[in-house]
Amino acid sequence: MGASACAVAALAVGAATAAPSVSLPGADLAPVKTYLLKHTALMRRFASDFRTVADRYYALAKASGFRYGTLWATERAEVARLLERGKATWIRGNPYYERVEGVVAGTPSLAVYDVILDAGSSAREDPAGAVPFDLRLPDGRVLRKPGNLYNLTEGMLWGTRPELTATKADLDGDGAIEFGEVLPDANALAAAADAFVLYMGRLDRAAKAWRPTPSDAFTAVVVMVPTMNEYFGQWKVSRFVLGGRAQGDAFNVVSRLSDIGDILGGLRVIYAGIGPAIGKVDVRQSTQTKRELDELWRYVDRLRRQERAGRRFTPQQADALGRSAQERATAIAGQVTQAAARLKVKIAQ
């Protein structure tokens, strides 16, 4: 298996010509790029590891003639081990992206990778926000704009996309088939893994060519606010809040609360780059925005630590907490917009 099995629809994303850097007194965006590159390198490693698992699983399934009953009967231990490793790899790799989502989604030249990897819907759910690629499987099937790669693979591995799973199986051998105990469609998993490698590689190259501008940085902070609002909404209806009543096919493995924390962490890095520039025109505004951003991160971090410790919030509590955090985030975005206006930095639309 290799890239040939995953003929992703042609997508000539960004020849990545560097844009002229516009300087802004006080701003230092080099750490933002360093932070981004550190994570794109981690993502490439994750994609490679994930493909190794997917390829091995595909080889086993192929050997069984893609008869999953036979596969499970004959290769039970190996399949269970592989899928456990695949899930662990996925859980480890997901936050790598979330930590830089603020930068990627908020930077016009990189934003397409946010759609591909993490934010794009399927054509069926929302044609306007659908991913820009089709996934061609090794067996010739084509999944038209199937949704972003993290959601897609989560759905395959944990069975929330039934059309991409082959059968249920008691993977942990405890006598009960619980959430996430499925055998994914090997063709789909292999193709998605190839796509991960392809697009994470491209993101890494585009990130290396990127020359961060003040507009990118300000836009990244402002643009993430509505995205976070969506995330709180997704958290409220995920398994982390609704438990078994959750019906969504994504965000059931890594809590969206955790993602929000990661995103805020990335935004703090960006703000550290532009805060001094804001301080040059209005030190009060700079101080207040930094403080609010730090406090918001602490607020979310506290909640996610509680959640990781096993606390489950009721839907009403999740609603109240999410709304409160969102209001604070909106205020931050608003103030950063005001600062951009004073500094005459353009916020991309």
Place this chain on the structure above:
Amino acid sequence: MRPLVVLGAGLAASLWLAAAASAAPEPWRAAGDARLSLSDAEAAQVLGDAQAVRSELAQARRAVAAVLAARPRDLRAARSALADAEVVATARGERELAVARASVWTTILRAAFDEALRATRRGDVPAARGWLLVREFRPPTRFSRPAADATRALEALDTGALAARAAAAAVRTDLLDTYDARLQAAVTGVREAERVGFAATRAEMGTLALGYWHIVAPAYRTQRGGAATRRADAALVRLARAAEDGAAVAGPLARVERALDGFRAAPLSPDELARRAGQLERFLKLVPIEYGRGMRDGRVTLAFEIQEAITFRDGAAAAFRDLQPTLLQRGPTATRRLGRALDRLGVALADAGRGDAVASPGLVRSTSDAALTEAAALFPEAWKEAAKTADFDVIAATLDRLQAAAASGEWARAESARLEAYGIFELGPEQRLRGLAPSLFRRVEGYFWYGEGDLPGLVQLVKRKASAAELAATRAALDDALAEAEVRIGAGPGSSLSVVANSAVIVFREGLEAVLILAALAASMVGPERRFRRPLLAGAGVALVASAVTWVVAQTVLGSLAGFGERLEAIVSLVAIGVLLVILNWFYHRVYWTQNLQGLHRRKKTILAGAGLTLAAAQLAGLLLLGFTSVYREGFETVIFLQALTLEAGALTVLQGVALGFAATLAVGAAVFVLERRLPHKKMLVATGILITWVLVVLVGQTVQTMQKVGWAPVSPIEGLQLPYWSGIWLGLYPTWQGLGAQAAALALVVGSYVGAEALRGRRRARILAAPPGARDTGTARP
């Protein structure tokens, strides 16, 4: 002694107060503290940490005291709300805490609103900026960013560009608009919380609605009067109470919604209303066009076209929401019908987008037309006339699509969006801009096509699949130029003198092109062929009359006529090229190969006779057509440009400019014809040959460019080739393979014709010289 003690005590108290005041945080910071403490108190309560709740509430109390120190009444209300929350801090008083949060925070917001306005009015920019740190924003979406109007107004006030009163008005509008949106969102929040059964959220939303209402109530009173305000106030109070007490909220909600129906705290200015009206109209017109392109035989064949139809429908719906309060006052029934038509359209398009159900293009068109009819009946005349800048919003939306398509690697879609955006510019603003600010027009066109200054044009970027950053750079420059154009067009023509001057320049420039072409053609008709000048000039005369008729027609149907502008120009130019090629062929044969003219005529005669025409009639028709097309293509263009100026300044003013420009053109024409007579005949022929060739090459280049503009010809820019703007105007040179290739082919044809004629003439001369003397009886060779 006692007075001294009193004095000392007073002094000490004053010093203590002053020290306390200097130690107290600034209001904006204290407001931030209050917000954070209240938010943290809520989190602590959810996490069951009663001690933390009490601690956070105590901090909130101190912060509130600092913020509202100068507003004792508000301070009392806020303290009371906090006291209620403190009472239940140990119990599970989520609802009480939620209400306290909402009450205290909106009280702070109201104080900040008042103080920011006061500070702005007295010109105290630092204080106003401080209070503006304590504000909320319209919730941003993927497509909208928080407003910065108040901040910009303070910047302008600080630099002296804006008076305090005007700055205060801008600050007030920005804040009122924000809290109006927040009020609406809170009312919706009560309904939503009721639906899902979240008691604390419902209580919080009810109190928030009341708090925001208190901020916008003065604006409501101004618009609707005291009695209506009291009723609305009572409805909001009842809603807040019912939401907090857990009573039924359906009744109070309905009363609140009735009271707020059509209310807009910061009404749009007349210009903004007209602009939204223009947006609604333009976007709605585009919906069925895009939808129709995406459908074939009852199936969605191009999904992205359906998405574009959805984008335009959403744009129209957004404009409608802004217009709704005003429209409701003009005609509530028709306004609701318009709203329903937009909703139906939205449902039909969404269904098609998802593939659930596919409405016929006819149904989408009729729904769209119905909405447009309602809008036309509702919109006042002033909106229809003043909506001239709405095209800029459509262009911006279309350029957004270009960038989105490029970011997705869908370059064909990106090019389609580019052409569409240019088409909208060309059909609307370009006409006015050419008259009002020709240099600005050239800049905009440069960014759309082959670049301007150091920046490449969009067509070049799309063709070479440039990076998002490069596209963004050109887009930013284009946006700036378009913004300037919008201001320029919005400002109108300025003085009558400038309109006269601009009209004259347009007529002279276009007239000069026609005169040069005619002069070149006429100059070739010498000797016996001088008689051919008559039909040529007659054709030109007919074209002048036709241009005048076009002017009259354009007065009434400018929009639809402009829609055909470039297409008609392309067709007329193609005819002109065809006729010119025939004439050129004739010219070279006539000049360099006279002996064979009879043979040529004989062949032509045979061919034309077969078609039922005589040679003389064909020549006459051809020359008439050539004269006509040479002048009418310029005349039509002139009429379109001048119509835009006519709309701005009236026909009389424009006609003065036309007269001036025409007189100048005639003068140049006369000079050219006089010069032609004075030149030696042979030199004249050489000059004429070069001139006609130049005319052909220019015509070919410009026609290819026109065809590319209307999408009839592909565009392949030549990388790295930058040509100045004048080379396009005067030489028809544009940096595309198609344009330069066609020009090279035309030139090759002409040169080939000359070389071929020369070769044939040489062979014939050699044959004649080689023949016996008696046999040399043919030919009347003339140099």
